[in-house]
Amino acid sequence: MGNQICNRLTSLRTLMLDKNIKGIIIPSSDAHMSEYLATHWKVREWFSGFTGSAGTLVVTLDKAGLWTDSRYFIQADRELQGSGITLYKEGLNTTPTISEFLQNSLSSGDTISIYGEIISVQALDQWRAQLYNFAINTSDDLFTSTWIDRPKLPNSPCYSYDDKYAGESVKSKLRRIREVLPQNTALLVSALDEIAWTLNIRGNEIQNNPVVISYLLIDQNQCQLFIDSAKINTEVAKHLNDNNISTLKYSELFNTLTTLRVNSLQFDPKTTNAKAELSINPKTYKKPTESPIPLFKAIRNEVEIKNLKSAMVKDGIALVKFLIWLEENISSEKVTEIAISDKLYELRAKQPLFKGESFDTIAGYKAHGAIVHYKATPETNATLKPKGFLLVDSGAQYLDGTTDITRTIALGQLTDEEKEDYTAVLRGNINLSRAIFPEGTRGSQLDILARLPLWEMKKNFLHGTGHGVGHFMCVHEGPQSIRMNENSTTMHLGMVTSNEPGVYIENSHGIRIENLLLVSSAGEGLFTDYYKFDTVTLCPICTKGILKNRLSAEEISWLNAYHENVYIKLAPHLTSKEQEWLKQATAKI
Numbered sequence: 001m002g003n004q005i006c007n008r009l010t011s012l013r014t015l016m017l018d019k020n021i022k023g024i025i026i027p028s029s030d031a032h033m034s035e036y037l038a039t040h041w042k043v044r045e046w047f048s049g050f051t052g053s054a055g056t057l058v059v060t061l062d063k064a065g066l067w068t069d070s071r072y073f074i075q076a077d078r079e080l081q082g083s084g085i086t087l088y089k090e091g092l093n094t095t096p097t098i099s100e101f102l103q104n105s106l107s108s109g110d111t112i113s114i115y116g117e118i119i120s121v122q123a124l125d126q127w128r129a130q131l132y133n134f135a136i137n138t139s140d141d142l143f144t145s146t147w148i149d150r151p152k153l154p155n156s157p158c159y160s161y162d163d164k165y166a167g168e169s170v171k172s173k174l175r176r177i178r179e180v181l182p183q184n185t186a187l188l189v190s191a192l193d194e195i196a197w198t199l200n201i202r203g204n205e206i207q208n209n210p211v212v213i214s215y216l217l218i219d220q221n222q223c224q225l226f227i228d229s230a231k232i233n234t235e236v237a238k239h240l241n242d243n244n245i246s247t248l249k250y251s252e253l254f255n256t257l258t259t260l261r262v263n264s265l266q267f268d269p270k271t272t273n274a275k276a277e278l279s280i281n282p283k284t285y286k287k288p289t290e291s292p293i294p295l296f297k298a299i300r301n302e303v304e305i306k307n308l309k310s311a312m313v314k315d316g317i318a319l320v321k322f323l324i325w326l327e328e329n330i331s332s333e334k335v336t337e338i339a340i341s342d343k344l345y346e347l348r349a350k351q352p353l354f355k356g357e358s359f360d361t362i363a364g365y366k367a368h369g370a371i372v373h374y375k376a377t378p379e380t381n382a383t384l385k386p387k388g389f390l391l392v393d394s395g396a397q398y399l400d401g402t403t404d405i406t407r408t409i410a411l412g413q414l415t416d417e418e419k420e421d422y423t424a425v426l427r428g429n430i431n432l433s434r435a436i437f438p439e440g441t442r443g444s445q446l447d448i449l450a451r452l453p454l455w456e457m458k459k460n461f462l463h464g465t466g467h468g469v470g471h472f473m474c475v476h477e478g479p480q481s482i483r484m485n486e487n488s489t490t491m492h493l494g495m496v497t498s499n500e501p502g503v504y505i506e507n508s509h510g511i512r513i514e515n516l517l518l519v520s521s522a523g524e525g526l527f528t529d530y531y532k533f534d535t536v537t538l539c540p541i542c543t544k545g546i547l548k549n550r551l552s553a554e555e556i557s558w559l560n561a562y563h564e565n566v567y568i569k570l571a572p573h574l575t576s577k578e579q580e581w582l583k584q585a586t587a588k589i
Contacts, residue, residue: 002082022110070462071372099130116275154205160239167303184263189216191271311401314351316538337376358395358475369510386412406514410544422545427453428501443482450501540585
């Protein structure tokens with residue numbers, strides 16, 4: 001692969017020379033700033049060979065570097081071998097920033113290319129501020145002519161999402177959006193999950209994410225969807241027509257913006273691409289403002305909450321069957337990491353309303369568990385043995401909800417360090433699960449609850465503790481988060497967030513325990529209302545690695561109560577043999 005990447009970079013540099021471009025920045029994004037991309041938009045992956053979902057490739061005429069975060073340090077180091085691309089680990093004091101790298105590599109006045117269709121307005125503004133002494137070129141697409149067999153954009157049919165799952169009609173959602181939209185102002189919506197939520201439509205164009213590649217333009221009088229006609233069947237056409245939504249070709253957005261006749265256009269600078277912003281009619285006032293849709297979307301209505309809990313029962317049933325299968329077969333030494341992924345898919349697919357995985361399963365045995373976003377390949381596919389830890393991070397898409405769960409399973413004998421680490425991670429998960437906090441609390445204020453047991457051991461994890469999860473939508477969503485970095489979005493009743501502390505020891509083991517939490521009312525208190533987390537994930541937490549003497553009475557009580565709830569919710573759906581296994585797995589410690 002290394003030689004192939006070298007050849008691709010050589011072709012790119014030849015084109016850069018022809019256009020007098022001295023550097024190029026290639027982010028991991030598409031025209032909608034999505035996390036997961038259609039193959040057409042995997043430009044950074046194609047030119048670097050690095051397959052992780054996050055990272056930025058920078059290429060000059062004689063150097064190349066890839067910047068990525070701690071989730072991918074180990075993976076990127078392996079995948080970049082022989083490519084001539086240097087790995088730069090973000091978040092470390094010794095790592096230069098991209099702007100520092102370019103300042104040291106190029107001369108003032110040199111041209112740097114950042115293609116406007118795959119960079120957000122916000123990111124482009126930041127690059128311009130940091131690279132003020134360079135000329136920034138946003139118009140040249142250097143990829144298509146270099147990537148000769150580049151796949152076309154997907155064009156599969158979409159479908160409407162029934163109100164019995166969504167819990168709110170399109171008309172109601174548009175009314176709420178228009179209520180916060182100033183008069184004589186249009187709203188451009190580029191984020192695919194926001195469009196799917198607003199219009200109650202779903203699609204199959206991006207792996208694991210049931211969204212539809214499109215743009216949406218809303219004002220007080222009309223709603224225009226920019227989408228290729230091949231995606232709209234008779235049922236969807238009626239759905240759109242009934243809700244007074246007109247359609248234009250996907251490619252017509254930029255021309256439409258050029259001739260737009262409204263006083264102002266509001267767009268989210270984090271999710272709108274720079275090419276769109278640069279296309280706006282100069283007579284129209286540009287209003288870069290956070291979209292109101294993510295917060296609307298993140299606060300679940302009663303129907304969504306009911307449906308999510310139903311999806312969790314189905315997911316829990318599949319997971320219990322998986323854990324039993326794993327226990328029965330581990331001694332055969334024929335179970336592999338890929339077999340784990342296949343089995344989970346098989347068992348979930350038998351559940352009603354299953355629509356696929358919410359992300360590719362991460363099944364990492366022993367040292368592979370330390371690779372945060374590890375995905376087994378035929379070359380790395382490890383065979384499990386009855387010793388050490390197996391980390392399994394997986395999730396499903398059901399019509400009634402999206403799931404995301406991680407369990408670290410003791411397959412046999414563990415080291416003292418593995419037990420200490422596992423217990424600390426479990427304590428962090430429990431501490432966050434037990435939190436009671438006042439209205440107006442931010443995720444950054446809660447993050448320490450999950451990290452403190454690890455900090456006391458002088459250990460840490462560098463990914464976030466919690467992310468929002470969509471409703472039959474993207475498994476990662478905002479605007480809320482629980483992480484060390486500041487985020488001004490506060491926790492609201494009805495929000496769903498993950499709870500996933502972990503610790504990763506390279507060449508040894510990785511541990512993560514993840515449940516989904518629903519923000520619920522804890523009642524009135526001094527000065528304000530108080531909130532709590534209800535853990536909605538239903539699956540036993542492995543108890544074999546726990547050092548019980550490290551747990552407080554409150555932590556033991558929470559774990560026992562959680563396991564009692566798991567048994568009550570899942571047992572009625574299991575065979576007598578499975579019930580007996582679950583009774584043992586959820587027994588009090």
